[in-house]
Amino acid sequence: MLKTENARRLYGEFAADLPIVDFHNHLSVEDIARDRRFENVGELWLFSDPYKHRLMRICGVDEYYITGSSEPFEKFEKFCEVFPRFAGNPVYDWCRMELSRIFGIDLLPDGKGARYLYDLCGEKLASPEFSCRAILNRFSIAYQSPVASLLDDLSLFDGKSTAPSLRGDQLLTPTTELKKAISEKAALPIGEDLDSYIRAVSVLLDRFDEAGCRFADHALDDGFFQGDTDGHKQKILIALASEYQKRGWTLLLHLDAKRSVGPRLARLAGPAGGYAAVGGGFDLSSLGSMLGEMEGREGLPDTVLFPLNLGDMAPLSVLQGSFAQDGVASKVQLGPAWWWCDHALGIRHALSCISSFGLVSEFIGMTTDSRSILSFVRHDYFRRLLCNWLDEQNTAGEWELSFEAQGEMIRKICFENAMNHIKK
Numbered sequence: 001m002l003k004t005e006n007a008r009r010l011y012g013e014f015a016a017d018l019p020i021v022d023f024h025n026h027l028s029v030e031d032i033a034r035d036r037r038f039e040n041v042g043e044l045w046l047f048s049d050p051y052k053h054r055l056m057r058i059c060g061v062d063e064y065y066i067t068g069s070s071e072p073f074e075k076f077e078k079f080c081e082v083f084p085r086f087a088g089n090p091v092y093d094w095c096r097m098e099l100s101r102i103f104g105i106d107l108l109p110d111g112k113g114a115r116y117l118y119d120l121c122g123e124k125l126a127s128p129e130f131s132c133r134a135i136l137n138r139f140s141i142a143y144q145s146p147v148a149s150l151l152d153d154l155s156l157f158d159g160k161s162t163a164p165s166l167r168g169d170q171l172l173t174p175t176t177e178l179k180k181a182i183s184e185k186a187a188l189p190i191g192e193d194l195d196s197y198i199r200a201v202s203v204l205l206d207r208f209d210e211a212g213c214r215f216a217d218h219a220l221d222d223g224f225f226q227g228d229t230d231g232h233k234q235k236i237l238i239a240l241a242s243e244y245q246k247r248g249w250t251l252l253l254h255l256d257a258k259r260s261v262g263p264r265l266a267r268l269a270g271p272a273g274g275y276a277a278v279g280g281g282f283d284l285s286s287l288g289s290m291l292g293e294m295e296g297r298e299g300l301p302d303t304v305l306f307p308l309n310l311g312d313m314a315p316l317s318v319l320q321g322s323f324a325q326d327g328v329a330s331k332v333q334l335g336p337a338w339w340w341c342d343h344a345l346g347i348r349h350a351l352s353c354i355s356s357f358g359l360v361s362e363f364i365g366m367t368t369d370s371r372s373i374l375s376f377v378r379h380d381y382f383r384r385l386l387c388n389w390l391d392e393q394n395t396a397g398e399w400e401l402s403f404e405a406q407g408e409m410i411r412k413i414c415f416e417n418a419m420n421h422i423k424k
Contacts, residue, residue: 001093001384006403007391014407015383019142021418022379023215023364024165024252026371027146033156036132041121042072045098046079048371050274051091057265057274059085067269076118081111090343090381097377102135132373139376142415143422145215150204151181154211163212165252169219171201171240172233198239209247214422216244216251216301222258222279225286234290242299248424250302254338256282256309278308278340284315288322291332295323302328302421304335304364310346313353320358329420330362338369342378347385355393364421365413383414 002008028036038044046052053066056079064070065078086092099105103124109117124130136144145165148154157164170178174197183190186203190196218237228234244251256279260266265275287305294300300323305316316334323332334354337346354360366382368375390406393399401409 001381001388003388004391004395006395007388009403010387010391010406010410011384014410015387015414016380017140018383018411018415019140020144020376020379021142021365021415021422022144022367022376023250023418023421024217024367024369025144025146025375026369027144027373028371029146029148029156029162029164031132031373032136032146032162035134038125038130038132040072040076041118041125042076042079044125045095045121045372045374046075047072050269050371052079052095053269054274055086055089055091056082063265063268073115073118077111077114080109080114080117083109093381094375094377097380098374101377101380102130102138102374135373136376139379141376142419145213147217148208150201150208151185154207157211159210159212163214164208166205166208166213166216166249168216168240172218172236174236194235194239197236198243201240202243205243205247209249214249214424216240216249217254218251219254219257220282220287222256222282224255225283238290238294238297238299241294241301242297245294245299245301248301250304250421250424252304252306252335253287254306254308255279255287256307256312257339281309282307282312284312288319291319291323300331302330302424303332305332306335306338308339308341310341310349313350314357317353317357320354320362329417330359330364333358333362333364335364336366336382342369344385347382348389351386351389361409361412362417363413364417365415367418379414383410386410386413 002011056066057063059082061078061082062068065075083092083095086095095109099107103121105117105120107113107117128134141161144162146162147167148164149167150171152164154164179190179197182200182204186200188196188200188203190200224233241251258277258279259271261277262275269275291300291303305319307313307316313334319332320330320334325331334350336342337350341350351360351363354363366379368378370378387410390409394401394406
């Protein structure tokens, strides 16, 4: 992935050993807290990874061998059989990086070597050096932020290196049951008005703040504004954004996922089964108006936008200059290439859009947004692509940055900019 000698120098001297800040993921904090031990490589590497499941389905593998009741080795063997066909997809690169970085294995998975690879990894997993926390320690993680819902138990977060990120989707469409649970936990009544609801939610937000939370995530899926005919969800989000701003949190908006696709797989694999699609383009006008209303009420937190449609990256990058505030770098900015976009094409496109319409030096960098502890190799994947991309821009005569200036930009993008959001 590092195409030139200068790119290799940039990576080796500046990027490779930087600590990781992962400000949004879906790791099991329980697995981390109790230092889970994995019984086999399928359990660690395959079972909770919808990216791999999706490609197996595309290859025609029966669901029985993906999320069905087959034995762990049967699932792993089927995965290895089709793995060579993944070439060109980022999963192909991630898997080889995971095997090499974690297990020290540089074999290419295939059907013939599946049993050998399964047993070899199993031997390693039997040792204490391959427990959940031991694996995470290999990545030099300075801060990681698994998502948690408002009513979740936060006692397993240490509030320092592992802190919760609020997953706020359900808060925009509160059911009677949710309001009752929030009311009971906050010890405040909730009526039909918005103010009493936000007051009660705010009490529980304080719990998150005390647990080290610095990020709140909301998914604005395909058709979000069109479906919000009375503006109720927007009113709630605007009110919540004001609460996030008061606490110095950063708002993460994940845009344009089309989740209600593939009813057969939804029944078989559940809500995170790897079958969701990309919307046809987000309503950027309504988004801009909503952010403007937050700003007008002095309730606009630092905001990171994650479009799932590559076509939205350029216009969203422009917003980096639309909500500028005195003394604040990149109040609103395009986030890292997300979900179906976190591959070489998407990452390079995001970098180009940010640098063309904003400032790439202020970019918040990479986060995994994953359920797998092995997914932290994606930071290394991103860093290699970044070093290559920076070298391309510089040697093309467009930037003429010194080697040290390029290194400073790498440090900011890969570590310092994200840490600045945590220290607020």
